[in-house]
Amino acid sequence: MFPLEYLLFLQIILVLFITPGTPRIVIISYSINYGVKKCLWTALGDIFANIIQATLVIFVIGSFFIDYPISLKILKWIGVLYLCYLAYDIYYRSNPERTNSKKTVKKSYLSFFKDGFLVAGTSPKAWMFFPFIFPQFIDFNSNYIAQFVILISTYVILDFLSLMAYALLANKITTWINTNSKTINIISSGILVVIAIFIIFN
Numbered sequence: 001m002f003p004l005e006y007l008l009f010l011q012i013i014l015v016l017f018i019t020p021g022t023p024r025i026v027i028i029s030y031s032i033n034y035g036v037k038k039c040l041w042t043a044l045g046d047i048f049a050n051i052i053q054a055t056l057v058i059f060v061i062g063s064f065f066i067d068y069p070i071s072l073k074i075l076k077w078i079g080v081l082y083l084c085y086l087a088y089d090i091y092y093r094s095n096p097e098r099t100n101s102k103k104t105v106k107k108s109y110l111s112f113f114k115d116g117f118l119v120a121g122t123s124p125k126a127w128m129f130f131p132f133i134f135p136q137f138i139d140f141n142s143n144y145i146a147q148f149v150i151l152i153s154t155y156v157i158l159d160f161l162s163l164m165a166y167a168l169l170a171n172k173i174t175t176w177i178n179t180n181s182k183t184i185n186i187i188s189s190g191i192l193v194v195i196a197i198f199i200i201f202n
Contacts, residue, residue: 006150009137013155016129017162022083022195023119024166029090029188030115031170034107039167041109045116046163047156050126054152057130058138076200079122083196086115091189 020028023046030039120126138147 005137006154009151010154010158012133013158016125017159020166021125022123022192023116023163025188025191025195026086026115026119027163027166028170029185030112031167032185033090034112036164036167036171038107038109038112039164041112042116043160043163043167045113045118046120047160048113049117049119049121050130050156050159051152053121053126053130054134054148054155057134058144058148076122076124079119079124080196080200082118082122083192086119087189087192087196090185090192 023042027039027042030042134151137151138144
């Protein structure tokens with residue numbers, strides 16, 4: 001892996017992270033409903049899933065998804081169902097009676113971690129990136145373990161920072177968000193449904 005290849009890797013993942021995909025939509029919604037601190041656990045779940053995905057691809061399953069494309073389809077449908085569940089969960093909180101109620105829906109730290117883990121872990125986008133793009137930046141004829149550590153460390157650090165940046169941004173405009181929380185939650189849940197539909201037909 002040469003410096004130019006590393007720079008290209010950086011450009012690719014930065015585009016992925018800047019683009020408001022599913023994990024970022026979830027993070028924004030959770031920042032609105034629960035606060036930035038809780039989003040920390042969702043972001044940790046996300047990057048933990050990414051570490052497992054990259055490790056499996058490089059060291060365990062290799063070309064498994066190429067040889068058995070049906071497994072990717074199964075994973076896709078699991079992801080679609082979970083996105084629909086999250087969309088419902090976010091929409092559920094857009095109900096004015098629940099939004100204005102003194103009783104708030106409580107979620108444990110493990111639940112936030114699980115949501116982040118499952119959103120990233122079942123994302124076809126991630127399972128396309130790690131088997132098909134990630135290995136292209138590793139020279140398996142040299143010390144590929146060191147290269148793997150450098151690349152995955154770069155990936156998860158930037159991913160985590162971008163997720164928290166989205167959470168902080170949502171929190172900074174909290175006054176406007178509080179007066180439009182119902183609309184934002186409905187839009188967020190709608191976007192998740194659209195993403196799920198897009199995944200189905202791709």
